[in-house]
Amino acid sequence: MTTPLPETATPPPGCPAHRPAAGTPAAAAPPNVTPLYGTSVSEDPHGLYARMREQHGSVAPIELEPGVEAWLVLGYAELLELTRNEQLFSKDSRRWRVPKEGRLKSDSRLLPMTAWRPTLLNMDGADHQRLRGAVAQTLAKIDHRQLRQTTEAAADSLIDSWGPDGTADLITQYARRLPLLVFTQLLGLPAEAGPHLIELISHFVDSSEKSVRANAEFQAILLDLVRRRRAEPGADLTSWLLAHPAGLSDEEAVHHLVVILVAGNETTINWTGNTLRLLLTDRRFRATLTGGRLTVSDALDEVLWRDPPTQNFPGRWATGDTVLGGQYISAGDMLVLGLAGANADPAVHGPGGVGGNRAHLAWGAGRHVCPAQHPARLIVETAVETLIHRLPDLQLAVPGHELSWRPSPWSRALTSLPVLYSAFTPPRTPAPERPTWTPPTVSAPTDSTPSDATSTPRTPDSAKPAPRSWWSSLAGWWSGR
Known part of the structure; x- marks a missing residue:
């Protein structure tokens, strides 16, 4: 529960409220403050969050990088309160006390994920509603x-581009490439822009040393797109966003395309990879590859509960001194949404709990809940179903415990997913040329499961598509052909 901080209350020693004065060199993090970076957050996040919960409760003190403190909200109820109370917890990162006190370096890897932008992610109240309406209604124009x-069609082209040796990496050759095949078309970007955008996104989502420069280059590409679509509108999301009655400026449009591409692309990649991992390593879902009772949709939901594609998300900033989850929160403190940790809160599992349904927090909560969850689900479900239809005897090429994860405090993402296969089925339908998008009536995605098909041995010639479609050309570009 959130309550105002009594005037006489003093934060306990070691909590983020006891921070060095402005201009003072940052000391090492206190022993009871957990660094949310490095190998611990990628190798065993579930164990990390459980230990933090045991030590601190539902809100834990963390360090985002040396000398930069914050709070990680691990409680399900506390995260709901955090996301629903705009008066106490704002989305405006300009309230953050760390930059104001001169303690955030100009080249900090946190900047791309925390810097204020004129987007729905960084605003409250009426400004947020205006921008969210523009994005949500633009996304609603997509014909599911x-x-x-x-x-x-994109998935089929990627699978057809693989060699005849019966091996593939489902992250680098599939999950990481597929969304950009779709998103470049949705946004009206040139097909050849996809690979470079993937590289740039990876840098600033992983908070790598190249993140600041990658972020600037990424936005420059999108600014050029916005200016071209402003002059010559097309049947794509960019043109629809610019034409929305909310009247977005070029700057606002660029920043919202960043939101769509980064949040949509990165989430889709991770959700696809984590679902494929579950299907290949968990006996309960293994039968799905041969038509078991548990469906791909069941696997998608389990991943959102246990290994959501975004495990932590910045953030909220306290507008005044308060208490959340028994912790003293100072005005200007940053609070990170611990989506994976809150999903694992023991208070919401077990008899009478919410585990097993779609009450997870993978999409966030409150007014800022993700507006793109339905298209994202459709893309991931189709990607997974298409793969297991085409490669029905798919299996891991390494033991499951040898799989590794990217060292990101935000994403839950595999570095690779090597597989073996010896048989494949043809595509359900021939891969079409790049279709033209038209503003249709909104329709909901339909449930589907892989259709039965007879497997045939894969031969070198079987992967060669007929005429080289747009999909095949881009897939070939990815493969270096």
Whole structure:
């Protein structure tokens, strides 16, 4: 529960409220403050969050980088309160006390994920509602039937581009490439821009040393797109966003395309990879590859509960001194949404709990809940179903415990997912040329499961598509052909 901080209350020693004065060199993090970076957050996040919960409760003190403190909200109820109370917890990162006190370096890897931008992610109240309405209504123009067909065609082209040796890496050769095949078309970007955008996104989502420069280059590409679509509108998300009655400026449009691409692309990659891992390593889902009772949709939901594609998300900033989850929160403190940790809160599992349904917090909560969850689900579901239809005897090439994760405090993402296969089935339908997107009536995604098909041995010639479609050309570019 959040309560105002009594005037006479003093934060306990060691909590983030006891921070060095402005201009003072940052000391090492106190022993009871957990660094949310390095190998611990990637190798065993579930164990890390459990230990933090045991030591601190539902809100834990963390360090985002040396000398930069914050709070990680691990409680399900506390995270709901955090996301629903704009008066106490704002989305405006300009309230953050760390930069104001001169303690955030100009080249900090946190900047791309925390810097204020004129987007729905960084605003409250009426400003947020205006921008969210523009994005949500633009996304609603996507025809879900056509999106399913487009995603399936892209998936087929990638699978057809693999060699005849029966090996593949489902992260680098599939999950990481597929979304950009779809998103470049949705946004009206040139097909060849996809690979470079993937590289740039990876840098600043992983908070790498190249993140600041990658972020600037990424936005420059999108600014050029916005200016071209402003002059010559097309049947794509960029043009629809610019034409929305909210009247977005070029700057606002660019920043919202960043939101769509980064949040949509990165989440889709991780959700696809984590679902494929679950299908290949968990006996409960293994039968799905041969038509078991548990469906791909069940696997998608379990991943959102246990290994959500975004495990932590910045953030909220306290507008005044308060208490949350028994912790003293000072005005200007940053609070990180611990999506994976809150999903694992023991208070919401077990008899009468919410485990096993879609009450997870993978999409956030409150007014800032993700507006793109339905298209994202459709893309991931289609990607997974298409793969297991085409490669019905798919299996891991290494023991499951040898799989490794990217060292990101934000994303839950595999570095690779090597597999073996010896048989494949043809695509359900021939891969079409790049279709033209038209503003259709909104339709909901339909449930589907892989259709039965007879497997045939893979031969070198079987992977060669007929005429070289747009999908095949881009897939070939990815493969270096």
